[in-house]
Amino acid sequence: MSVYSEMKLIVSCMDRRLNYYLKKRYPDAIVIRNAGANVNSLLITLDKYKDRVDEVILLPHTDCGAMKVVYFSLKDGKKITSLIEEKLVRQFSSKKFDSLSELEILNMEIQKENLKRMFGDKVRAELIDVNKIEIPSSNDPYMVYISKPSQIGELSSNIYHISAEDKEIWDSLDIAVYAMKINKIITPDEKIAEKIRTIYPSVVVSIASF
Numbered sequence: 001m002s003v004y005s006e007m008k009l010i011v012s013c014m015d016r017r018l019n020y021y022l023k024k025r026y027p028d029a030i031v032i033r034n035a036g037a038n039v040n041s042l043l044i045t046l047d048k049y050k051d052r053v054d055e056v057i058l059l060p061h062t063d064c065g066a067m068k069v070v071y072f073s074l075k076d077g078k079k080i081t082s083l084i085e086e087k088l089v090r091q092f093s094s095k096k097f098d099s100l101s102e103l104e105i106l107n108m109e110i111q112k113e114n115l116k117r118m119f120g121d122k123v124r125a126e127l128i129d130v131n132k133i134e135i136p137s138s139n140d141p142y143m144v145y146i147s148k149p150s151q152i153g154e155l156s157s158n159i160y161h162i163s164a165e166d167k168e169i170w171d172s173l174d175i176a177v178y179a180m181k182i183n184k185i186i187t188p189d190e191k192i193a194e195k196i197r198t199i200y201p202s203v204v205v206s207i208a209s210f
Contacts, residue, residue: 009049011115012059013037013066014162014172016142019155021133026057031152033163035172036066036107039114041087045149045165046118056115058125060108067103069179080178087171143184144176145210146192153210159186166192170199177203186210 008029012018013036022031030049034041037060066088072078073089091110097103104127112125140158149163160182162172166189176182177200185200187193188209196205 006054007052009053009056010059011037011039011042011046011056011111013061013064014144014160014176015061015065015130016155016157016160017130017133017135018059018061018128019152019157019159019161020136021128022059023152023154024134026152028151029057030149031163032149033161034168035162035175036060036064036070036088037111038066038088038171039111039118040091041168041171042164043168045168046115048165049149050118053119054122056119056123058108058112058115058123059128060104060111060125061128061130062101062104063130064104064107065180066175067100067107069175070107071100071103081171081174083171084174088175141184142180142182143186144173144182146173146185146187146189147209155210159210173200 010026010029010031012033014033032042032045037058070089070092095106097106108125108127112123115123136157138156138158142158144160146162146169155161160176162169184204185196186206186208190207193205193207
């Protein structure tokens with residue numbers, strides 16, 4: 001008699017407030033995270049799981065920093081980098097929305113459709129209300145942890161987590177460094193660390209894993 005274990009894939013945002021929620025609710029799932037749960041920036045990463053998962057769960061959230069970047073870019077003309085415009089903002093340029101909350105719902109709908117084109121009916125989506133989840137307190141300074149997709153580790157509530165293939169982390173890092181002003185990045189990969197030091201010379205980069 002064989003025991004079959006269903007494989008779940010989580011596509012979510014890098015926001016630090018989701019760490020405890022994701023770990024508690026989906027401890028055995030493979031987790032992919034970036035700014036805005038933006039599928040457009042995760043095509044290489046997601047392709048590796050095309051025929052390997054039984055369910056794909058999209059989990060964007062309210063009060064999303066990436067959606068604030070989109071909102072102010074399109075409504076006020078505040079641009080950050082060309083990479084952010086290409087990978088994140090452009091997909092909303094022809095869409096109608098009047099508020100950040102409307103944009104967040106629109107983002108969930110867009111990313112869900114993008115995922116369904118890859119995974120079909122295996123996809124479901126939920127917008128997480130950050131005011132209704134438990135967020136353990138932390139007084140430590142904010143930092144970004146970069147890893148390959150895996151089951152989520154024990155990450156404290158000061159850590160933003162980018163979980164994707166190496167080629168697909170850079171627009172999220174642009175948001176973290178230029179929009180959110182985070183100046184500490186942790187990665188277990190020395191080659192990625194060196195590239196980060198070159199692109200973002202003002203940032204402190206450490207080698208570690210969680």
